[in-house]
Amino acid sequence: QVQLVESGGGLVQAGGSLSVSCAASGRTFSSYGMGWFRQAPGKEREFVATISWSGSTTYYADSVKGRFTISRDNAKKTVYLRMNSLKPEDTAVYYCAAKNGGMATLDPYEYDYWGQGTQVTVSS
DSSP states (O other): OOOEEEEOOEEEETTOOEEEEEEEOSSOGGGEEEEEEEEOTTSOOEEEEEEOTTSOOEEEOTTTTTTEEEEEETTTTEEEEEEOSOOGGGOEEEEEEEEETSOOOSOGGGOOEEOOOEEEEEEO
16 A cells, blocks of 8 residues: 655745645555646646656657656655646646556556645746
8 A cells, every 4th residue: 555645735826836745654565656747726637657666768749849858766665746838728736646566657547646735826
């Protein structure tokens, strides 16, 4: 069992930067693939970024590629999402998720554990 707790969300102006973190409980964090997803009001949850257990493989949604960076620190059992050049359309609740098996994947249905989310609001 893994528990995920996101932090670091907040309000930022367009063009600004923000980092969100996801701290995991349990002893096997390094065996999980991790992902970030987001959900804006009235929209479906969408993929943002994913990282493999070792950090060697990452994938990004086209909408965030070049602006967002996912990383992880297995010793700290934490995954990060650094968001630069933020746009109002990045406003959403951001969720982290963990997937057994360590692979990076874009499919939300492959994830086994989810955090409660953290709100990111980008003002224009």
